[in-house]
Amino acid sequence: MENQTPRRPTTSTPTQKYLIAYNAVCLGLWSIVTLRALILIPTLATFGKLEGLFEALFPMLKWTQTIALLEVVHAVVGLVRASPITTAMQVASRILVVWVVLEMYPEIVVSTNIYGRQVPGSTTGPIAFSGILTAWGITEIIRYGFFVWKAAVSERVPAALTWLRYNTFFVLYPVGITSECLLMYLALAPAAKQGKSVDLLLKIVLGIYVPGSYILYTHMMTQRRKVLKGKGKSA
Structure with missing residues (x-):
């Protein structure tokens, strides 16, 4: 998502x-979600219980x-230097995933394979859920950490944090987008059984x-x- 740094005045x-x-x-909440995910994913995967990740983390992830x-x-309203269109696009896709796909069809994470059939113990849905947890979580920790530092500490953000902010998306975006698409695809089968509206929405x-x-x-x-480019000029 775009810059959430305030239009910085000379005084607070x-x-x-x-x-x-x-x-x-937001930094605190995403840190909790992500750290718990990074601990639980390898632990649950070791015992073949990755589907337990949904019950453990989805309620907090959703809110x-x-x-x-x-x-x-x-x-x-102009509180931040950000495009309303691109911000809305990024937020809307995630809201769709948590409130439509996962809230309405939790079975896709705990018992559904890639063909939409319910198969207890299948790992496709849990892996996709793990994908959004890690991709969203790491992205947001870096992003909100960047904004907090810039707004509350100094305009000069540490080089390492700046590098993470503007380079990790090369990997994290594809992981997150692929996981989101897979979850929506898995939801098509149960959505079709409910009716045409949600099924059509997901296909669109x-x-x-x-x-x-x-x-x-x-x-x-x-x-x-x-x-x-800006850093190059100031170097």
């Missing part, structure tokens, strides 16, 4: 304090991700994921070039 303002608090809370709806509001979203992902990916590459 209520807006700046609010955005620092917002980013700090932690839902808070990001505020970022669309921040962009729309899957159809626009390729161009949408290209837009978001190239947007991050553009942001990366701007930052690296």
Whole structure:
């Protein structure tokens, strides 16, 4: 997602304090989700119980991700230097995954294979769920950590944190997008049994994921070039 850093004034303002608090809370929540995932994934996988990851982490993941709806509001009202369109695209895809795909069809994570058949002990759904946990989580820890440092500590962000912010997406975005698409694909079978509305929605979203992902990916590459170009000039 884009820059959630406030339009930095010379003195602290209520807006700046609010955005620092917002980013700090999100950093804390995503840190908890991600660290628990990184501990549980290898542990559960060792015992062949990876499906237990859903029960352990989905409730917190769902609400932690839902808070990001505020970022669309921040962009729309001009609290941050971010495009409302790209912010909404990124937030909407994740909201769809947590509130439609996973909330409505949890069985795809605990007992569904890649062909949409319910098979207890299958690992396809749990692996895809692990994918969004790690890709989303690591991305957000870096992103919110970057924003908190820049807004609350110093405009000069440590080089290592800047490098992580503008380079890890090369790997994390494909992992996250692939996992999201796989979860939506797995949800098609149970959605079709319920009716045509959700099934059609998921098919439409899957159809626009390729161009949408290209837009978001190239947007991050553009942001990366701007930052690296700026650092090159100041070097």
